[in-house]
Amino acid sequence: MGLLVEGKWHDQWYDTSKSGGRFERSESQFRNWITANGEPGETGVGGFEAESGRYHLYVSYACPWAHRTLIFRKLKGLESHISYSAVSPEMLENGWEFGEGELADPLFDANFMHQIYTRADANYSGRVTVPVLWDKKRNTIVSNESADIIRMLNSAFDGITGNHLDFYPESLRSDIDAINSMVYDKVNNGVYKSGFATTQDAYEEAFDELFVALDSLEQRLSSQRYLVGEQITEADWRLFTTLVRFDAVYVGHFKCNHKRIVDYPNLWGYLRELYQVAGVVETVRMDHIKTHYYVSHDMINPTGVVPKGPTLDFMAPHKRDQ
Numbered sequence: 001m002g003l004l005v006e007g008k009w010h011d012q013w014y015d016t017s018k019s020g021g022r023f024e025r026s027e028s029q030f031r032n033w034i035t036a037n038g039e040p041g042e043t044g045v046g047g048f049e050a051e052s053g054r055y056h057l058y059v060s061y062a063c064p065w066a067h068r069t070l071i072f073r074k075l076k077g078l079e080s081h082i083s084y085s086a087v088s089p090e091m092l093e094n095g096w097e098f099g100e101g102e103l104a105d106p107l108f109d110a111n112f113m114h115q116i117y118t119r120a121d122a123n124y125s126g127r128v129t130v131p132v133l134w135d136k137k138r139n140t141i142v143s144n145e146s147a148d149i150i151r152m153l154n155s156a157f158d159g160i161t162g163n164h165l166d167f168y169p170e171s172l173r174s175d176i177d178a179i180n181s182m183v184y185d186k187v188n189n190g191v192y193k194s195g196f197a198t199t200q201d202a203y204e205e206a207f208d209e210l211f212v213a214l215d216s217l218e219q220r221l222s223s224q225r226y227l228v229g230e231q232i233t234e235a236d237w238r239l240f241t242t243l244v245r246f247d248a249v250y251v252g253h254f255k256c257n258h259k260r261i262v263d264y265p266n267l268w269g270y271l272r273e274l275y276q277v278a279g280v281v282e283t284v285r286m287d288h289i290k291t292h293y294y295v296s297h298d299m300i301n302p303t304g305v306v307p308k309g310p311t312l313d314f315m316a317p318h319k320r321d322q
């Protein structure tokens with residue numbers, strides 16, 4: 001694990017010394033926006049129009065942020081329009097790396113993800129994260145922010161695909177934004193704040209906030225089917241990718257062990273329902289998920305031994321429609 005400083009790779013773990021042992025996530029730096037006709041999008045930069053075959057998505061199957069983008073590519077019918085490839089699950093001294101066969105880099109045959117970043121910006125300083133949405137025409141990174149990428153995929157290509165499913169409908173936007181910001185801080189990022197904390201206080205603070213949030217989501221899902229009512233929105237997919245990793249990884253590896261998702265009847269049924277949505281199961285690679293976390297974070301798990309369990313029956317009937 002490491003980062004680029006003015007285009008040079010440095011192998012170093014997150015620095016929590018100035019934040020009282022707290023893990024602080026850095027902001028994504030590539031924030032361009034694809035729109036139907038290339039007009040500037042939400043972040044104000046134009047010139048990236050939706051075109052079939054122009055863009056490539058680099059993901060890790062292990063990563064919950066990248067996983068969101070794979071789900072949107074699938075549900076929005078973009079498979080023949082946006083190519084994708086996955087990196088190896090182990091993230092070691094060179095950061096994310098490409099592998100053999102389906103884990104190779106199909107565009108440049110690069111060895112490491114940091115080489116994709118320096119192709120876009122030879123002097124880039126910052127973390128080398130996935131997902132990355134690459135523009136084959138302008139030879140640069142459109143975006144390395146999953147929250148932005150799923151918004152683009154939600155609408156920019158509708159004229160090409162004819163798929164008008166809308167996971168961010170106008171009338172629900174303020175509710176979606178509100179739940180997203182709580183879920184991001186306490187749950188999506190909350191599990192990382194718990195797992196990467198280097199002091200007892202920082203860990204307990206993140207842990208307590210995480211389970212207060214999960215309790216409130218459990219409550220919410222007792223009276224409504226999805227996070228903002230009766231239709232699946234972006235907010236549900238953003239929560240899903242954390243929930244699906246929770247019992248297999250976050251409970252043990254990130255010490256989020258007050259309760260498992262299977263102990264919450266509503267969250268567990270909801271998780272199974274989302275998992276069973278057509279197309280989603282192919283985006284979930286539990287082998288990559290477990291290997292990535294347990295092997296890559298050697299300051300948390302120095303032996304790199306990957307636990308065999310737990311057994312999770314995501315296909316059991318969810319009965320959320322009753």
Ligand SMILES: N[C@@H](CCC(=O)N[C@@H](CS)C(=O)NCC(=O)O)C(=O)O
Nearest residue numbers: 063064065127128129130144145146
């Ligand atoms: N805000 C980014 C976060 C992406 C992110 O942190 N990805 C992790 C993998 S789960 C990563 O690549 N970490 C490498 C690092 O921090 O050096 C997004 O949502 O796209």
